[in-house]
């Protein structure tokens with residue numbers, strides 16, 4: 140089975156985390172952390188900065204790595220690197236997603252995450268001092 144390598148931004152602000160709802164494709168309507176596939180030659184940090192510009196028209200600072208999760212979807216094996224991130228400018232603009240929510244730790248389980256993200260939510264809750 141093919142593997143795909145993805146980077147995801149755990150964007151925190153004022154004690155909340157940004158969750159976005161996919162607007163198209165196979166996983167439409169599922170909730171995720173914004174990000175996407177790493178392109179050849181990019182570091183994970185470079186890929187995240189590019190993806191967040193493309194998806195949210197925003198500049199970020201990429202911080203510590205939170206976790207790497209792996210998940211077997213029926214059609215591919217996912218390897219996803221998740222990083223704590225901070226927004227450097229105003230409000231994200233939804234260029235690809237259909238909705239976004241800023242969730243507190245208590246609210247993290249209130250959206251319907253993509254299957255691989257359940258492990259990410261657990262890692263966030265285990266490191267909740269980093270939500271800031």
Ligand SMILES: Nc1nc2c([nH]c(=O)n2[C@H]2C[C@H](O)[C@@H](COP(=O)(O)OP(=O)(O)OP(=O)(O)O)O2)c(=O)[nH]1
Pocket residue numbers: 145146147166170171172173174175176190217219253254255256
């Ligand atoms: N960005 C992101 N992708 C996730 C998450 N959880 C999860 O299973 N995925 C899967 C869904 C996709 O099959 C795959 C790649 O993500 P993506 O569709 O965002 O990739 P991309 O932004 O490069 O978009 P595209 O050009 O391929 O349309 O990772 C998540 O939290 N964030």
Ligand SMILES: [Mg+2]
Pocket residue numbers: 173174175176190194
């Ligand atoms: Mg994406």
